[in-house]
Every structure is written in structure tokens, then in C-alpha cells.
Amino acid sequence: MKIENIIPYDLVIFGAKGDLSCRKLIPALYRLELQNLLHINTRIIGVGRADWNNNHYSSIVLQALKKFHSDSIDINIWNTFKNKLYFYNLDVTKIDNFIHLKYTLNQSKNTKIYYFAVPPNKFNNICEGLGKIQYNTQPNRIIVEKPIGVSLKSSQIINKQLNKYFHENQIFRIDHYLGKETILNLLTLRFANPIFHNIWNNTAIKYVKITVSETIGIENRWAYFDSIGQTKDMVQNHLLQILSLITMSVPKKLDAYHIRKQKIEVLKSLRKIDSKNIYTHTLRGQYSSGMINGNIVPSYIEENGAKKDSDMETFVLIKANIDNTTWSGVPFFLKTGKRMHTKKTEIVIYLKNIPNSIFMNHINNNYANKLRIILEPNEGIEIEFLNKKPDINNKYILKKSKLNFQYSDITKDKIADAYERLLFESMKNDQSLFVSKEEIETSWEWIDSIIHAWKTNKIKIQLYPSGTKGLYFSKKN
Numbered sequence: 387m388k389i390e391n392i393i394p395y396d397l398v399i400f401g402a403k404g405d406l407s408c409r410k411l412i413p414a415l416y417r418l419e420l421q422n423l424l425h426i427n428t429r430i431i432g433v434g435r436a437d438w439n440n441n442h443y444s445s446i447v448l449q450a451l452k453k454f455h456s457d458s459i460d461i462n463i464w465n466t467f468k469n470k471l472y473f474y475n476l477d478v479t480k481i482d483n484f485i486h487l488k489y490t491l492n493q494s495k496n497t498k499i500y501y502f503a504v505p506p507n508k509f510n511n512i513c514e515g516l517g518k519i520q521y522n523t524q525p526n527r528i529i530v531e532k533p534i535g536v537s538l539k540s541s542q543i544i545n546k547q548l549n550k551y552f553h554e555n556q557i558f559r560i561d562h563y564l565g566k567e568t569i570l571n572l573l574t575l576r577f578a579n580p581i582f583h584n585i586w587n588n589t590a591i592k593y594v595k596i597t598v599s600e601t602i603g604i605e606n607r608w609a610y611f612d613s614i615g616q617t618k619d620m621v622q623n624h625l626l627q628i629l630s631l632i633t634m635s636v637p638k639k640l641d642a643y644h645i646r647k648q649k650i651e652v653l654k655s656l657r658k659i660d661s662k663n664i665y666t667h668t669l670r671g672q673y674s675s676g677m678i679n680g681n682i683v684p685s686y687i688e689e690n691g692a693k694k695d696s697d698m699e700t701f702v703l704i705k706a707n708i709d710n711t712t713w714s715g716v717p718f719f720l721k722t723g724k725r726m727h728t729k730k731t732e733i734v735i736y737l738k739n740i741p742n743s744i745f746m747n748h749i750n751n752n753y754a755n756k757l758r759i760i761l762e763p764n765e766g767i768e769i770e771f772l773n774k775k776p777d778i779n780n781k782y783i784l785k786k787s788k789l790n791f792q793y794s795d796i797t798k799d800k801i802a803d804a805y806e807r808l809l810f811e812s813m814k815n816d817q818s819l820f821v822s823k824e825e826i827e828t829s830w831e832w833i834d835s836i837i838h839a840w841k842t843n844k845i846k847i848q849l850y851p852s853g854t855k856g857l858y859f860s861k862k863n
């Protein structure tokens with residue numbers, strides 16, 4: 387965006403003292419400042435339960451930057467940034483007190499962007515408060531964080547509360563995976579390159595694996611995590627978002643309406659997993675003790691504050707099928723877990739081998755071609771293919787080779803962080819990288835059926851040692 391097109395906003399962060407705000411939002415806003423993408427008259431208004439003045443808030447923000455911004459702080463940029471910071475003391479459950487916030491908001495005619503960095507049970511309070519002071523009107527908008535519910539029913543309740551005060555075009559639901567460069571690049575990769583576009587279907591693709599693995603355990607979030615589990619925490623949002631982006635049909639336009647429309651089509655075509663196919667289509671695991679990076683780590687039920695009889699999953703593997711013409715017969719393996727052998731996020735696409743290939747004996751049941759799209763740790767793309775090994779004695783000894791592309795090859799600049807991009811997109815009022823109500827609710831419906839089948843079929847948790855790749859389906863599946 388051209389600098390002259392940047393307009394000022396009031397970015398109001400509810401939950402300004404919290405972890406999300408300090409760890410992600412403040413560094414992201416500072417990086418926007420570094421790139422001159424915040425208008426001089428933009429205000430960042432932290433809202434929280436503290437008797438702080440603007441100066442005190444500035445010192446908190448500086449501390450957060452020192453801790454969470456990866457480079458040193460530029461003093462000139464900081465001085466400009468600091469001038470944008472305001473703090474407002476408010477308990478959002480005290481609706482009458484929003485009238486005082488109104489005075490602060492009235493001090494500028496800027497469009498307001500409200501960031502809900504608070505627990506979801508406070509969303510309704512904020513909506514009501516903003517409604518009361520009539521600051522919920524267009525073009526003001528809100529950004530809300532996951533989790534939007536823990537089931538279809540609870541997500542519908544939250545969405546209804548939001549919709550009572552805000553129109554859908556004012557609601558920006560964040561899934562930070564959608565702000566990652568490699569995720570955005572999926573559309574370019576698929577729809578700008580014939581080399582990929584023409585093979586992107588069930589005639590060429592055998593199966594796809596989407597993996598989000600972490601080496602960390604539950605840290606100090608045991609009680610929260612144990613009420614949610616890996617499937618609700620990771621699959622309902624991040625993995626299903628990735629799945630819908632890699633399988634959606636080409637949108638008519640690259641705008642929010644058309645992209646979301648195609649993603650919803652995919653989510654609606656997901657084959658239901660219920661009591662009939664739960665055994666063959668899902669595996670749920672929990673980490674036992676093991677070794678990570680040479681250190682012994684405890685099992686899930688030995689973590690601080692753990693209940694010894696918890697059977698919550700910290701790992702899940704789901705075989706998803708999309709019942710449409712393009713993807714019929716192609717399984718999508720969605721795998722995510724904690725305390726695994728490595729931290730990575732990737733999509734691997736396995737291509738069918740050439741039928742009756744003259745090289746069949748050389749391949750030995752392996753896949754000749756694999757496309758790996760790496761989101762973490764080093765964003766890039768890798769193509770695996772077969773080559774003849776240079777050898778004067780043997781004409782055809784085949785060898786696997788890789789074409790490797792990393793973002794660092796094409797830019798020296800730091801790739802934008804997901805929150806930095808998403809905050810900027812919300813300022814541009816572009817919802818294409820945000821999740822619609824229908825996407826959220828359709829995803830929950832699919833997840834609810836899995837969780838329900840686990841309960842009714844009394845599917846037991848399987849243990850996997852920390853530091854391993856988790857669980858695998860048996861070959862029969």
C-alpha cells in the first residue's frame with residue numbers, strides 16, 4: 387500500500403495487559419511502525435483493569451518489545467510509536483463504565499478497530515458496552531480471537547452475540563495461520579502455475595498429509611488444555627483452514643466473498659466421521675514420558691497440576707475425505723500433537739506413480755514425486771523427484787533429488803509475521819484472510835461428530851512416548 391493511502395485508526399486493545407497483547411500484538415504493531423505503515427494520527431488504546439496512566443502503559447509496552455521483538459529497538463521509531471500509546475482503565479463487565487471510555491474514543495474521529503484479546507466469555511460484555519455508547523456502528527470493526535466456541539452450539543451462541551451488535555462485514559475472526567506467507571502463497575502456487583494447477587486433483591494426487599507438530603508440552607496451561615484437547619485446539623481451526631485452502635476450487639475473484647465461498651464448499655463436502663468409521667479414520671493419543679532434545683520430559687498426567695486419570699488427547703490423526711469430484715478417493719491425513727520429535731508445520735502432497743512405468747522396479751513402492759510446502763520452521767517449498775545417478779557402469783540407477791526453494795532465497799527482508807499482516811489487513815478492511823461465521827460453524831459441526839463418536843464408542847486414548855512421531859494407522863486402513 388502506498389504511504390499516502392494509509393489512514394489513521396484508533397486500535398483499541400481489550401486485554402492490553404494480557405499475554406496475547408504483549409507477546410504478539412505489540413511487536414506486530416511496532417513492526418508496522420518500522421515500515422511506516424501506521425499513520426501519524428493512529429492511536430493505540432490499551433484497555434485493561436489497571437490504574438495506569440499513558441506513561442506507565444508506555445513502559446509496559448517497551449518491556450514487552452524488549453522481550454518479544456526479535457531485534458533491538460530503534461529509538462527514533464520507538465519515540466514515534468510511544469506517542470501513539472494510550473491506556474484506559476476499564477473492567478469490561480461494568481457496562482456503565484463504558485461511558486467514560488466514550489470520552490477517550492470521542493477525542494478522535496478515527497475509525498475504531500477493537501481487538502478482543504480477552505477470554506471469549508467477555509466478548510458479550512464488550513459488545514454490549516460498545517453498543518451502549520453507540521460505538522459499534524460502521525465502519526468501526528472488531529477482531530476476535532480463537533476459540534470461537536468449543537462446539538457448534540457454543541460457537542453459534544458467540545456468533546449470535548457478536549452479530550447482535552456488529553454486522554458480519556465488521557467482524558474479523560482471526561486464525562493466525564491465514565496470515566502466514568506460505569499459506570497465502572498456496573493460492574499463487576495453485577492458481578498461477580500450470581505445473582501445479584494441472585495436477586491438483588485426484589487423477590494425479592494419491593494422498594496428502596498436513597502436519598502441525600510441537601515439541602513443547604502443556605507448559606502451565608494444563609487445566610485449560612485438559613478442558614479442550616488437541617482436536618478442538620488445533621484441528622477445528624488451523625488444520626481445517628489449511629485443508630480448505632489447498633483443496634478449494636478456483637475462486638472467481640481474489641476477494642473475501644469468493645475465497646470464503648469456495649472454502650465453505652470444501653468444508654461442507656467433508657465426509658462425516660461418526661460411530662461407523664471412527665475406528666478407521668481417527669487415532670487419539672496422549673504423550674507418555676520420553677526424551678526431547680536430550681532431556682527427559684514427564685508424561686501428560688505427570689505435568690504440573692495434572693489429573694492422573696485424564697484421557698484428554700494431546701495428539702490426533704484424522705483421515706479426512708472430501709466427497710466431491712475433484713478429491714474423491716484422496717485421503718487427507720490431518721496430524722497434530724504435542725511433545726513430538728520435532729516442531730514443524732507442513733503440507734506434503736504425494737503424487738501417484740506412473741502406471742506401468744518402465745522404472746517400476748526401481749521405485750520399490752516408494753512415491754517418485756512429493757511436493758512439500760513448509761510453513762515452519764523455514765518457510766519454503768521442496769519438490770522431490772527421481773534422477774538418474776551419474777554412473778558409467780550402470781545406465782539406470784535412480785536417485786531421489788530435491789528442488790528446494792526457501793523464501794530467504796528471494797528476499798533479504800524479514801517475512802511479515804502473521805499478526806503484523808492480519809492487523810494491517812484489518813486496517814485495509816479486507817476480510818479475505820479472516821474466517822467467516824459459516825466456516826467456523828461448519829468446521830465445528832464436523833469436529834463435534836468426531837468427539838461425539840469418541841465418547842459414544844468409548845475410544846480409549848493410546849500413549850505415545852514424548853519425542854516420537856506419535857501414532858500411525860495400521861496398513862489395513
Ligand SMILES: NC(=O)c1ccc[n+]([C@@H]2O[C@H](COP(=O)([O-])OP(=O)(O)OC[C@H]3O[C@@H](n4cnc5c(N)ncnc54)[C@H](OP(=O)(O)O)[C@@H]3O)[C@@H](O)[C@H]2O)c1
Nearest residue numbers: 401403404405406435477478479503504505506531532533
Ligand atoms: N496468548 C496467545 O498467544 C493466544 C493465541 C491465540 C488466541 N488467544 C486467545 O486470546 C485471548 C486472550 O489470551 P491471553 O493469552 O492474552 O490471555 P491472558 O493473558 O489471560 O489475558 C487476558 C486479558 O483479558 C483481561 N480481562 C479479563 N477479564 C477482564 C475484564 N473483566 N475487564 C477487562 N479486562 C479483562 C485480563 O485482564 P487482567 O490482567 O486484569 O486479568 C488480561 O489482560 C483468549 O481468548 C485466548 O484464547 C491467545
